[in-house]
Amino acid sequence: MGYWPILLYLSMLPCFLVVLLCGERDIFQGTFVQKLHNFISGGACDYFQKVVGFCCGERGEQACAKAEDVCCDRPNPILQLFYLLLLGGCYFAILYSSLHYIPGHYVSGLHRYMGPLSGVFGLCLFLAASFADPGVINASTITRHHNTYPYDNVLYIEKICTTCKIPRPARSKHCSICNRCVARFDHHCGWMNNCIGENNLRFFLAFLGWHVLLCCYGVCVLAAILAGEIKEHRLIQTIRWYIGHPATYHEISGHVLQWLLVYYSTQVLLIIFLGILSLLLAGFFSYHLYLIFVNTTTNETYKWDRRQHWQQMQAQAERERNSVDTPSDPVPQRSRMLVKCQEIFCCKSGPNLPIVVDVNIYNKGIVRNLAEVMFPIAERTTLSSSASD
Numbered sequence: 377m378g379y380w381p382i383l384l385y386l387s388m389l390p391c392f393l394v395v396l397l398c399g400e401r402d403i404f405q406g407t408f409v410q411k412l413h414n415f416i417s418g419g420a421c422d423y424f425q426k427v428v429g430f431c432c433g434e435r436g437e438q439a440c441a442k443a444e445d446v447c448c449d450r451p452n453p454i455l456q457l458f459y460l461l462l463l464g465g466c467y468f469a470i471l472y473s474s475l476h477y478i479p480g481h482y483v484s485g486l487h488r489y490m491g492p493l494s495g496v497f498g499l500c501l502f503l504a505a506s507f508a509d510p511g512v513i514n515a516s517t518i519t520r521h522h523n524t525y526p527y528d529n530v531l532y533i534e535k536i537c538t539t540c541k542i543p544r545p546a547r548s549k550h551c552s553i554c555n556r557c558v559a560r561f562d563h564h565c566g567w568m569n570n571c572i573g574e575n576n577l578r579f580f581l582a583f584l585g586w587h588v589l590l591c592c593y594g595v596c597v598l599a600a601i602l603a604g605e606i607k608e609h610r611l612i613q614t615i616r617w618y619i620g621h622p623a624t625y626h627e628i629s630g631h632v633l634q635w636l637l638v639y640y641s642t643q644v645l646l647i648i649f650l651g652i653l654s655l656l657l658a659g660f661f662s663y664h665l666y667l668i669f670v671n672t673t674t675n676e677t678y679k680w681d682r683r684q685h686w687q688q689m690q691a692q693a694e695r696e697r698n699s700v701d702t703p704s705d706p707v708p709q710r711s712r713m714l715v716k717c718q719e720i721f722c723c724k725s726g727p728n729l730p731i732v733v734d735v736n737i738y739n740k741g742i743v744r745n746l747a748e749v750m751f752p753i754a755e756r757t758t759l760s761s762s763a764s765d
């Protein structure tokens with residue numbers, strides 16, 4: 377009787393996560409999923425603002441705009457609380473529906489303790505990634521961060537952060553949400569309510585990797601519980617007897633699935649939910665592992681993409697300039713973008729443009745790249761200087 381809220385929660389959550397995390401992907405272009413993603417991530421706020429403006433006037437609309445600014449453009453714990461709700465909800469659903477099956481035919485009693493312990497460890501990693509210093513650059517830390525990475529003069533040149541008024545070290549970025557400069561800036565993570573940078577990237581990676589394992593562990597234990605129940609109820613023999621003739625694998629699996637959906641629907645939904653979640657997290661984890669292996673960051677990937685786009689535009693403009701038949705660039709917007717890109721990358725354009733080979737100078741091989749994340753260079757220099765003192 378009390379299972380229906382859990383079933384509803386488990387049915388809705390995977391759909392919501394897929395829409396929220398993957399709605400912008402190419403695979404969902406022009407589909408209902410993309411429209412729903414746009415609605416959740418922005419459209420809903422606009423509609424709500426208009427409705428409030430219609431009902432309460434300009435002051436109501438301004439209050440909505442302020443609330444949106446606080447929720448989306450400033451540090452806030454909304455997604456952190458959502459993560460805790462997700463973790464707590466999953467554990468409650470598993471404990472409420474499946475704890476009494478442990479120990480079972482294929483599940484040792486040890487899992488009564490291993491499950492909660494692994495959840496608590498996941499929570500510790502979440503707290504470490506959320507509250508650890510990501511590598512904030514201020515007066516006391518600027519010297520050691522300046523010595524960490526050289527300027528490559530492609531993505532990074534020596535310049536002053538216009539907000540913090542400090543010289544910005546290579547690979548750092550000013551986070552507009554947290555309003556601070558962060559060393560080896562990767563991205564601002566809403567789930568952690570923190571920037572992911574040089575010092576806490578290892579905790580973020582460990583958090584992702586551990587949660588992939590945690591989801592797989594949950595799927596395995598639940599599947600083992602169901603396998604044990606099938607065995608204890610002698611379900612396969614009963615189905616064979618019921619069918620009355622040598623049953624095929626397809627016939628048996630269909631009846632087993634029906635039986636599981638009737639009597640163990642919560643466990644089946646939990647397996648599906650954790651399976652989808654593990655795939656999403658594994659994709660995200662693999663992406664970040666790849667970035668670490670080639671020693672780049674999410675921010676730098678974006679910068680390289682923009683640089684490539686700029687080079688393509690520049691080549692196109694060059695072709696049009698050289699063409700006798702083609703009139704001069706009819707799109708002034710392109711010129712404006714070129715100027716903007718030149719400012720970003722500090723590059724010059726012209727007919728005798730030197731061929732620049734884009735090389736990621738920070739890539740030193742997988743082992744050293746990984747060591748840089750696990751033992752950040754800035755921390756190493758701090759430790760060695762404190763040891764020499």
Ligand SMILES: [Zn+2]
Nearest residue numbers: 537540550557
């Ligand atoms: Zn700054």
Ligand SMILES: [Zn+2]
Nearest residue numbers: 551554564571
């Ligand atoms: Zn930030």
